[in-house]
Amino acid sequence: MAHPKDVDPMRSPRAFYGSELRRLREAAGLSQEKLGEMVICSGAYIGQIESAVRKPQLDMSVRxxxxxxxxxxxxxxxxxxxxxxxxxxxxxxxxxxxxxxxxHEYAPTLIPGVLQTEAYARAVILAAQPLASEESVRERLAARIERSRVLANPTRPLLWVILDENVLRRPIGGPNVMHEQLLHVIGLVERRRIIVQVIPIAHGAHSLMEGVLSLMAFDDAPQVAYVEGLHAGQLLDDPSSLAKCQLSYDLGRAVALPPEASLSMLRSAAEEYLR
Structure with missing residues (x-):
């Protein structure tokens, strides 16, 4: 987790909240632990709010x-x-x-949002909301593309993605859009910025079939898992759920093609969209 003083307060409203909380706490001469005692939480939780890892709650903000x-x-x-x-x-x-x-992410049907090209993302958004206004589409598209900024750093975060082969075969936006999208993923792999594995359809059932899974780790905060279904998602941070999610991911990684073979499948799929 980033040290509170390293967090850019202009990065997001949550980061600004965290920087203001730190400023007020330090001006009052309080440690995170002491402030936590005063508002009935742990000092670590105060630190996570200051670092924008945890979102602030209204009742705590009142206290x-x-x-x-x-x-x-x-x-x-x-x-x-x-x-x-x-x-x-x-x-x-x-x-x-x-x-x-x-x-560490698993995607069963779509290229993960952080890796989507603008044309691919637009096609996904319009498929989900075919009657949306152009202004609404532009807003959602900007938010989707903004997520790709996490890859601006050449080394962090480590991004390891498992794709179901269905992701490669479904022609989202048409052949040209898919070709461009797959080339984008291939480029990131070839630059050694991300790791991608593919689970072939021929491998049959596997441990990750039930939906999107993302496991996120931090420098100085507990790991969390995010699971998503249709118009619903949930963050999990209890140890039992995390252990089950980690096991499912590890089992999925075990049946997926190795990275080099996966890259070959990506290249082959990209070429097929030009035929």
């Missing part, structure tokens, strides 16, 4: 305002911090994705 005498400032910032360009069920996962040092 923090009472401690600092800030007349509702943090409560008002809390409302802004919890607004998102993404669907409500994915908003917190998106914020955590930007902070993760390692992401």
């Amino acid at each position: 923090l305002d009472a401690v600092f005498g800030t007349d509702g400032l943090l409560a008002r910032l809390c409302v802004l911090a919890n607004k998102s360009k993404h669907a409500d069920y994915f908003a917190e996962a998106s914020d955590l994705e930007a902070l993760a040092v390692a992401i």
Whole structure:
């Protein structure tokens, strides 16, 4: 987890909330542990809010305002911090994705959002909302493409993706869009920026078939898992659920093609869309 002083407060409303909380805490001469005692939580949780790993809660913000005498400032910032360009069920996962040092993801039907090209993302958005206004489509598209910024750093996060072969074969947006999309993924693999494995359809049933799974790890915060179904998603952080998700991912990785063979399948699929 980034040290609070390393977090850019302009990166997001949640980061701004965290920087303001740190500023107020340090001005009051309080440690994270002491402030946590005063608002009935752990010092580690205060640190995670300051680092924007955890989203602030309104009831806690009210208690923090009472401690600092800030007349509702943090409560008002809390409302802004919890607004998102993404669907409500994915908003917190998106914020955590930007902070993760390692992401292990499984995609059963679509190229993961962080890897989507603009044309591919537009096709996905229009398929889900065919009657959406052009303004709404542009807003959702901008939010989707913004996620790719997590790959701007040449080394972090580690991104390891398992794709079901169906992802390669479904012609989202048509042959040209798919060709461009697969070339984009291939380029990232060839530049050694990401690792991709493919589970061939011929391998039959496997442990990851039931939906999207993303495992996110942080420098100094507990691992979380994000699972998603149709118009619904959930973050999991209890040890039992995380252990089950990790086992499912490891079993899926074991039946997937090795990275080199997976890259060959990606190249072959990309070429087929030109025929």
